[in-house]
Structures are given as structure tokens and as C-alpha cells.
Amino acid sequence: MGKSLSGKVAVVTGGSRGLGREMVLAFAEAGADVVIASRKFDACDALATEVREQYGQKALPVACNVGVWEQCDELVAAAYAEFGRVDVLVNNAGMSLLYPSLDQVTEAMFDKIIATNLRGAFRLSALIGARMAAAGGGSIVNISSMEASHPEPMAVPYAAAKAGLEALSGGLAQTYGPTVRVNTIRCGPFDTDIAKAWPPEMKDALAQHTALRRIGAPTDIVGAALFFASDASAFATGAILALDGGWR
Template identity: 60%
Template sequence: MDGQVVIVTGGSRGMGKEMVKAFAQRGAHVVIASRKVENCETVAAEVAEKYGVRTLAVGCNVSDWDDCDRLVEAAYGEFGRVDVLVNNAGLSPLYPSLDQVGEALFDKVIGINLKGPFRLTAAIGTRMAAEGGGSIVNISSIAASHPDPYSLPYAAAKAGLNALTEGFAQAFGPNVRVNGIQCGAFLTDVSAAWTPDIRERLGNAAALKRCGEADEVVGAVVYFAGAESSYCTGATLRLDGGMR
């Protein structure tokens, strides 16, 4: 991926940070976006020093339409093009019961997991289609097809994201590919808030009898981003250890 330009939202920690490192290791220039720009700057400096690629840190709350547009303009202003967009930023806050899900929480979950990816994909995909092509990867969740009472707004947003994956693949073909990865339970800094019971339940629900490690998303993301998946678009891959 020498010289390609990759945007990763939610790229300053967890699975997003592992993606950033993987792309940089393969020679790509990376745009690291998340709400806290100082965290992005830290990752950008580490990656630039270790791999010798160009980096750009952008503070962006993807639930904000204008922030999404600023991210697009910053990336194109710095690099002149975008070859890969990974819509990785996500949020699934805990709530005590379904009747206590407030409007602000619901809107926040939909905004980060669905509205942001729609705006970024529409804006960047349109430019990609006009400028020769590219690849877009949406990070979805097993909750989209296996919803439970503990994450219904999140599950609904990710189901919508799966629909966007197929719809945008049709909209931007033939030279822009759009695919998704439906992740199961991964151990990141977010999972630190899980109780032992939750972690055990999620691990036991997988055929592999464990949760995923953050770097185990890398192979699938790099596959969809690169030429090896040249005949794959509109697809969503389960990456969940065989959850049932």
C-alpha cells in the first residue's frame, strides 16, 4: 500500500489504532481521526517515527455533520486524495433498562454509528468515484444480526450501517468498493468496563471460546482495503469467533 492515503476514524485507540499501525507498516500515509485530537497526535507521531510515513491527526466527532466535512477537507487538503476510508468509530454506552434510554443517548449512538459513516462515505465515496476509485470499509457489529436487550440502539445503528454498505456499493461501483466487517466481542480499552460475568458470557458465546484481541481485526481490514479483494463489494464479513 505504498503511498496510498488511508483515513481511520476512531483511530487513536483500540482496534482503530491497530489498523493505523497496520496500514503504516505497509507504507500507507494515515489520517487518524477521533474526538480527542491530542490522542490522535500521539498516535500520529509514533507511527510517523516508526514507519516513516506521513500522518495527519484530526479531531473529529463523526456524529457532527460539519466535523465530518472538516475531516474530509483536511485529508484532501493535506494529501490531495483518499484511497481508503475505514469507518471504525463506534459507541455502545450501557444503560440500566430500555425505558431509561434517553433521547440524547439514543441520538448519540445513532449519530456516531450511522450518521457519521453515512456522511463520510457519501462525501469521500463521491470523490473516489470521480477520481478513479478507492475502498471503503465499515466496521459493524454482530449485534446487527444478533440484537439483545443490552444494546438495542447500537444494534439498530449497526444494522443500518450494514444496509449502507450494500447501498453505497451499488451507488459508487464499479470503481469504488464498499465492504463491512461485523465484529464480535473484542478486548480493547472499552471492554475494561465489562464485568467478569459479561466477559465470560461473551467469550463462551463464541465457538473459539474467547473474545478477540484488537489486532485480530487487521487481516480482514487490510484484505478489504487492498487489491486482494478486487472482486468483493457490498459484502459484510463476520469476524466474531463463531458467535451464536
């Protein structure tokens, strides 16, 4: 899409690895300056250096646990202090926790999953969305999961959080329209860091559940992310795009 984000500033949470890393690199290649946020500053800093050297764009690394309300506020303050604006926000940070059975999910586990996948996205979107609207526009992209529509027994709290994130997208689209667009990418199985713990037979089994007979590569997120971040999706808001290889 060429320099479709030239002059823009993009904030990506969970931005130092996996899908977040690929979106950061794609946005920088498309001409955007980037704010790279994750819990590990060193990883953010290393990617920021790569962005500057490879694409010549400005890159701000910020350590942020989006599950902590105050750290969301600090991330927003840092982004605006450095760039004075945010044009694209990608709420990509997410996590799930393993549990032996639902009745053994603790309150702390449940709260952590909700905080990371939903509460942080709400806080960042509320703060940045309001500023985007005041400045004349912007794009918020929420990264969801097929668990939101196809919840499985071992990911029920995570599925609930992602379903909440999709509802949040619709509400934000109505709240901050007509100038701010808010859309969702609903991801299927991707070969990111979490997949390293999967046995080979699990990857094969997941692949067989898709029409494309494979799981996603991290770079498969790029086209959808650029579409929603840029003016290519000028008439799309409140939309949910399934990026799951044709899950069935």
C-alpha cells in the first residue's frame, strides 16, 4: 500500500513480538512513526532501533502492562509528549492462562485475563479516542480472537474478554464517530510465540480446521492491519474481519 500512513503516528500494544511486531514494521514501512508498547522495555527498544535503521521512521519504546490502569495513562502521556498526536491505536496486547478446570480459575487469574484483554483496551481507547475525535479523526484497531465466537472449554475467561472487546469496538465506533473509526480483526490460530509450546500434531489438527489448511503466519496480519489503519477502510467502522483461514 505504499506510504499509506505517511505522516501518521501509530501506537501498538503488545508491539515487541508476534503479531504486534509485524504490525509495527508494516506501519513504519508505510510511513508511520510508531510507539511500541509491551511489558518488556528491552524488546521494545530493540525493535525501535530496527525501525529507525530499516525505515528511517521515529520509534518510541514504552514499557507498559496494559492490565494496569495507571500504566495505560502513562503510555498515552508518553505518546503525546513525544509526538503530539496519535492517528492509529492498535489494541493488540492479550493473554490467556491455563487452568485444570473452570472451578479452579481464581479471582486473580480471572481479573488478570480481563484486565489485559479488555480493560486496558478500554482505557487506552477512551483516552486516545477522545483526543482523536477532538483532533479531527483517527483509527482504532482491536485484535480479537475466534474464541469470541467459538469459545472452547480451556479458554472461557479469555473468550469472554475477547467477546467483550468486540462489543467495546461497536460502542467506541458509535461514541467517537463520525471522525474516528473503530474496527476489529478476529484472529484464528497463528504461529506466534504461543505456538512454540504446541506439539506438532496440534498445529496439524488446527490447520485441518481451516479452508486454507494451514495456520496463520505472523505476517498474515499485515494486510488487514494496514487496511483498517489507513484510508483504504474509510467507510468501515464497527466491523469485524475474520482472519482465520476459513475456520470451520
